[in-house]
Amino acid sequence: MSCETMSCETVVGSIVALLDGELPDGERRAVEEHLTACASCQGEMRALRQARVLVTRRLRSVDVGVARGSFDELWARIDAAGEGGAPSGPAAHGRRADRSRAAGLRRPAVWAGAGGLALAASLALVIVGLPRDHAEEPGPAPTRVARKAALVDAPAAAARVTAKPEARLASAPKPAPVAKPDAARVPTDTSEDEVGLDAVADESVAVAVNEIDPPRELLERPDLFLNYPIVRKLDELQHLEAVLAESPDRGGAG
Amino acid sequence: MLRVKEGDREAFRALFEKHSGPVARFAAGFVGSSARADELTQDVFLQVYRSRERYEPRARFSTWLYTIAHNLCLNEVRRHDHRSRVDVADPDGDAPAWDPHDPMAAEGEGYSAQRELEERLAALIAGLPEAQRTALVLSRVEELRYQQIGEILSCSEQAVKSLIFRATRSLKAGLKGYLEDAG
Numbered sequence: 001m002s003c004e005t006m007s008c009e010t011v012v013g014s015i016v017a018l019l020d021g022e023l024p025d026g027e028r029r030a031v032e033e034h035l036t037a038c039a040s041c042q043g044e045m046r047a048l049r050q051a052r053v054l055v056t057r058r059l060r061s062v063d064v065g066v067a068r069g070s071f072d073e074l075w076a077r078i079d080a081a082g083e084g085g086a087p088s089g090p091a092a093h094g095r096r097a098d099r100s101r102a103a104g105l106r107r108p109a110v111w112a113g114a115g116g117l118a119l120a121a122s123l124a125l126v127i128v129g130l131p132r133d134h135a136e137e138p139g140p141a142p143t144r145v146a147r148k149a150a151l152v153d154a155p156a157a158a159a160r161v162t163a164k165p166e167a168r169l170a171s172a173p174k175p176a177p178v179a180k181p182d183a184a185r186v187p188t189d190t191s192e193d194e195v196g197l198d199a200v201a202d203e204s205v206a207v208a209v210n211e212i213d214p215p216r217e218l219l220e221r222p223d224l225f226l227n228y229p230i231v232r233k234l235d236e237l238q239h240l241e242a243v244l245a246e247s248p249d250r251g252g253a254g
Numbered sequence: 255m256l257r258v259k260e261g262d263r264e265a266f267r268a269l270f271e272k273h274s275g276p277v278a279r280f281a282a283g284f285v286g287s288s289a290r291a292d293e294l295t296q297d298v299f300l301q302v303y304r305s306r307e308r309y310e311p312r313a314r315f316s317t318w319l320y321t322i323a324h325n326l327c328l329n330e331v332r333r334h335d336h337r338s339r340v341d342v343a344d345p346d347g348d349a350p351a352w353d354p355h356d357p358m359a360a361e362g363e364g365y366s367a368q369r370e371l372e373e374r375l376a377a378l379i380a381g382l383p384e385a386q387r388t389a390l391v392l393s394r395v396e397e398l399r400y401q402q403i404g405e406i407l408s409c410s411e412q413a414v415k416s417l418i419f420r421a422t423r424s425l426k427a428g429l430k431g432y433l434e435d436a437g
Binding site for chain 2: 013014015016017020022046047048050051052054055056058059060061062070071073074075077078
């Protein structure tokens with residue numbers, strides 16, 4: 001391709017791409033050939049080249065040193081929006097735990113399993129620790145509020161049973177037969193007025209349950225709950241209750 | 255980026271440290287202010303993190319990154335009608351305006367001429383149409399290939415060639431008097 005075969009307009013339109021190294025080989029050769037022979041296009045190329053150099057220098061001269069703390073600021077924004085994902089590393093691990101403590105417990109899914117186990121554990125503890133005469137009293141089916149009260153009181157009950165579970169079993173009258181969950185009475189040593197509490201809205205109960213401050217380790221490993229002495233004891237007690245229920249001299253109900 | 259997709263904070267930090275400078279330069283070139291470029295850079299990476307699950311490894315990461323940066327810069331410019339407010343003498347407003355009649359200025363005549371050229375260039379760049387400015391900044395500052403710029407702007411390589419040529423030609427025309435042997 002020569003000066004005659006490639007118009008000056010076409011060549012000028014390709015000069016910047018030529019300087020950028022963006023022309024295919026064939027086109028590049030044609031443009032270069034034209035430039036060799038065309039003084040007008042050579043002048044245009046010089047001007048475009050100068051403009052290109054100046055603008056490049058200008059754009060690259062802008063000081064945009066990103067501050068060292070920029071990432072921390074960024075992550076703080078992500079954290080603030082609760083979008084921190086699953087960060088890694090010990091520091092992030094600790095921070096995530098703190099964040100979970102602050103907000104994550106309000107997510108029912110996180111704590112639901114452990115909460116259910118705590119409820120079951122508290123039921124068993126109450127049954128074990130209850131005086132027989134109290135246990136045999138007929139009573140209403142457990143209300144949600146009563147279950148909540150039992151759950152809230154679970155740590156104290158757990159402490160009692162963990163301290164001397166065998167002594168409690170030995171000194172207590174023969175325990176009542178194991179009742180089905182839907183018929184179980186759930187007396188508690190709470191002084192709350194159950195009649196009044198029955199009117200409490202479900203949301204309030206849910207909030208109350210979620211306000212329980214769980215052990216820190218359970219924030220990270222909810223499955224560890226199954227290894228807690230109180231839960232293991234629950235398994236033992238359930239087994240014991242099952243044995244007693246099948247025993248011919250269990251007396252009382254049956 | 256795949257680790258970032260899983261919420262890995264340290265991987266995200268590494269990504270930020272590697273790419274925040276280029277993104278900030280791009281933003282500064284686009285909006286003409288380094289202070290606003292810093293804010294935009296934060297916004298870009300915030301958007302990257304929020305959109306991380308939509309990132310497809312088939313696409314080049316830098317293309318995806320600059321697409322986000324470009325969109326945010328466009329929003330920024332359009333929202334604030336930035337072009338009309340750019341102080342070309344000092345985009346960040348930290349330095350006093352240059353007074354050509356100031357006797358002290360005569361002592362630094364070379365400096366003043368340079369400063370005048372810088373002002374002129376900043377005004378010309380800010381005055382370019384958005385697509386031309388984007389293509390120009392990505393090419394001049396980040397040295398991206400036309401093909402990649404086309405992916406970012408969703409246009410052909412030929413269109414990018416035309417955008418960059420027209421931008422350079424406008425600058426050349428605006429710099430008449432500053433260039434030797436201007437054609």
